[in-house]
Amino acid sequence: MKTALLVIDVQCGLFDDSPRPFEADAVVDRINALTAQARTAGVPVVFIQHERASGSLAHGSDGWQLERRLKTDARDTFIRKTTPDSFLRTELQETLQGWGVKQLAICGYATEFCVDTTTRRAAALGFPVLLVADAHTTHDKAHASAAAIRAHHNATLPDIASFGPEIRAVNAADLRFGDGTASPAPGAKPVTPAGPPEGLPVYRLLTGVDDAAFCHRVSAALSLGYRLRSAPSATFNGEHVVVAQAVVWPGPLTADADAKAGTAADAATR
Numbered sequence: 001m002k003t004a005l006l007v008i009d010v011q012c013g014l015f016d017d018s019p020r021p022f023e024a025d026a027v028v029d030r031i032n033a034l035t036a037q038a039r040t041a042g043v044p045v046v047f048i049q050h051e052r053a054s055g056s057l058a059h060g061s062d063g064w065q066l067e068r069r070l071k072t073d074a075r076d077t078f079i080r081k082t083t084p085d086s087f088l089r090t091e092l093q094e095t096l097q098g099w100g101v102k103q104l105a106i107c108g109y110a111t112e113f114c115v116d117t118t119t120r121r122a123a124a125l126g127f128p129v130l131l132v133a134d135a136h137t138t139h140d141k142a143h144a145s146a147a148a149i150r151a152h153h154n155a156t157l158p159d160i161a162s163f164g165p166e167i168r169a170v171n172a173a174d175l176r177f178g179d180g181t182a183s184p185a186p187g188a189k190p191v192t193p194a195g196p197p198e199g200l201p202v203y204r205l206l207t208g209v210d211d212a213a214f215c216h217r218v219s220a221a222l223s224l225g226y227r228l229r230s231a232p233s234a235t236f237n238g239e240h241v242v243v244a245q246a247v248v249w250p251g252p253l254t255a256d257a258d259a260k261a262g263t264a265a266d267a268a269t270r
Contacts, residue, residue, distance in 0.1 A: 001102040001128070003182040004044040007031055008086060008108030008115055008136075010070055011049055013056035013063025021109060021137040022146030025069070030135040030172040031107055032071045041177035044099055045076045048086045050114065084117035093125060103128045105175065105182050107135035111150050116157065123163035130182055131157055133169040133191040154191050 010031065015024055035045045047066060056063035059080065066072065081090050096104075104127045106119055115136045122129050133154045138146045154169040174188035 002100050002180050003103045003105055003130075003177075004046055004096055004099065004101045005034060005038045005105045005182070006046050006048060006086065006108070006118065007035065007070075008048045008106065008118060009050045009110065010047075010067045010108050011057065011063065012065050012067055013061070014050075014109055015067045016063075019139065021139050022150065023134075023137055027107075027135055027137045028067055028069050030132070032069070034105070034107065034132065034135060034172055034175065035071065035073075035076075037175075037177045038105075038182070039073055039075060041182075042180045043105075043177050043182060044101070045073070046079060046092070046095070047072065047076055048079045048081055048090075048092070048108070048114075048118075051080055051082060084114040085121050086114065086118040087121050087125065096127075101127075103130070103181070105130040105132060107132040107172075109136065110138040111136050111146070111153050112138055116153055119157055119167060120160070120163070123160065123165045123167055126165055128165040129157075129167045130175065130184070131167060131169045132175060133171050135172045 010028065015021060015028075021027070037043075038045050047070075049064060049066065051057050051059045051064055055061075058064060077095060079086070079090050079092050079095070081088070081092075083089070087093050104122050106115060106122070106129055108115055115131075119129050119131055131154065133150075136150065136153075138149050140146045141149065144152070158167045158169050160167055168184065169191040170184045170188060171191060174185045176183055176185045
């Protein structure tokens with residue numbers, strides 16, 4: 001089906017300053033390869049740029065410009081936005097409809113904000129989405145690394161079925177463009193978490209206030225390949241603070257692993 005490639009917020013003000021986004025240069029390289037293939041195949045390329053009323057992302061400022069290594073072409077389309085939703089108060093939907101586009105390939109920045117929001121909105125509007133799994137990125141956050149955030153979104157966004165159109169995560173090397181469309185290469189393997197990084201303990205006890213940040217930490221552990229054993233909670237008298245505990249571990253849910261994780265949980269709550 002007719003496809004367009006969206007490149008979201010790959011801008012100097014978001015990529016230049018240290019610390020830079022996760023795999024910043026590699027992501028830009030992958031995006032350049034994707035846009036080159038898309039143009040050759042007659043797939044429209046749309047660069048979307050975020051802007052604010054002032055500061056580093058003010059329209060026309062140095063920070064607002066596209067990242068210096070990003071390659072553009074006279075055939076490309078450029079759209080300005082002011083929210084994480086690339087469709088909200090922009091001409092994107094009208095432009096896509098004018099081209100007869102029925103499917104989107106999405107990459108860029110930031111994974112958990114503009115890429116996530118635009119992917120969900122696209123599906124809600126009826127567009128199947130090819131999320132380019134290794135061509136979107138973000139910065140490390142206090143609750144999770146950028147790598148974990150990307151892995152989490154690559155795992156969870158394709159699980160959303162209620163919109164109707166399918167969301168698929170596919171690595172850049174496995175995406176094929178041809179005759180105005182894009183699709184995963186034949187035999188392309190599903191994008192799955194790589195598993196816990198070398199050096200992490202076999203078991204992890206995550207403890208924290210039962211709030212959004214704690215839920216993100218648990219989600220990040222799960223996205224790295226850990227499994228959730230339990231999440232009991234306790235309230236400190238007089239403080240009304242709920243503390244959640246989650247024991248997570250890599251690998252299948254075997255009886256032996258469950259017993260060991262239970263022992264770890266019991267020891268941690270004594």
